[in-house]
Amino acid sequence: MRIIGGGRAGRSLGAALGAAGWRLEGYLGRDDDPRVAAEGVDLLVIATPDATVGDVASRVEPVASTVVVHISGSLGLDVLSPHPRRASVHPLVPLPDPDVGATLLRGAVMAVAGDPMAREVVGALGGRPVEVPDEHRAAYHAAACIASNHLVALLGQVERVAAPVEVPLDAFLGLAATTLDNVARLGPAAALTGPAARGDDATLERHRSALAPSERRAYDALAAEARRLSGRGGTGRGAAVDAADDRPEG
Template structure:
């Protein structure tokens, strides 16, 4: 049974419609952003009807099976795990409307993930749109405003990105994995590094939150002035004695990461320091 739509989301002749399969963080954020821009969501599909029901109810849509998600809409969004994109595209394309836009949101792969549909449904418009933003909470769609995104496909994809407040750019297919690896370092690895800060802060008897202003300032300086200019600390000034003191007291489980990042800081500094290189080896 279809729930009552949110006020203003009942389709009219002038409103554009979309459906989504994969109501996870990214899919939910994009769906909410589209709804805020006047699009009307028709159907939501997931691993099961129950899995899709929550987002469907929030946006006044119908929860359905994957095969039905493309019925009667202009835009179909695949927000499944990367490994399921190709198979999902084949399933949803069967009942898709002629001329519909079929896109996925993955970062590690481009429009080639949809190539299997091209021969069976050449009347569909294929593309990919990967928001370069962390989407980890219920209000994540608000973070799309001003973020960048990798797009591939016809001009409609870039237009959709701009409509959502995103700044689109293109990535060559041969650079896709390198692009995604960079995104992982910029997001996931930074979070993992904050995990190390939290552990070391606990061992030092200092509140983790005490390091928040320092971390924010360092990131902002690196983004504004460039990493090499923003670099400070014992490595940048060749203070071997301080680094030796650090290595004596930090937990043995933290030493490998500390040394690896210190070596990277040394490379960034441009210093030719044999003693420091030996200490960090």
């Protein structure tokens, strides 16, 4: 195995597979010539940013027996042309650094497509493969970003809103963790609680009056989503905000 890209994702995967018994021939960085990167290995992983995967793959001379894999969530297999054996493996875990990432990769859910070696990689890590074909990659990756990146952004809002009342973020993390546990156990609709779910408009308005104007748009949008999940969609201030956004300019 050889990996092009020595960032957090590439080194996390390299460390995890190395611990699982795969031999790593090394990493290639941006200053290395990738032309012969596919020679002498069964697996070549391209772990560069999405915008550069296609260019990097095109610079590697194809080897008929070598499987070329990218680890992008949003890209299809076409970016790996002209390599005859192509695959993708995208882990559904954040990879903050190689040591933590290598640990999180073990047993993780991973989206796979293409050559059967993709499943071998996931199996070596004790993970769970889910097939995601090219035509659904963008929607799959959007869901992944909502589950991770948008959740972090939401907790950033929690931190900002709570700061003036001097309640630290960590006071809310147990609530967030328990809520995620409830979603895993019951499903989103059954786990939903709070004023938007029960149609308590008076409480929602008290919340809005306490928020800085810059925080209200996100609050309104998510209150509208809570209403929709509870079956109360189409009512309340969040729906009015959405309708205003749909108006043409001019």
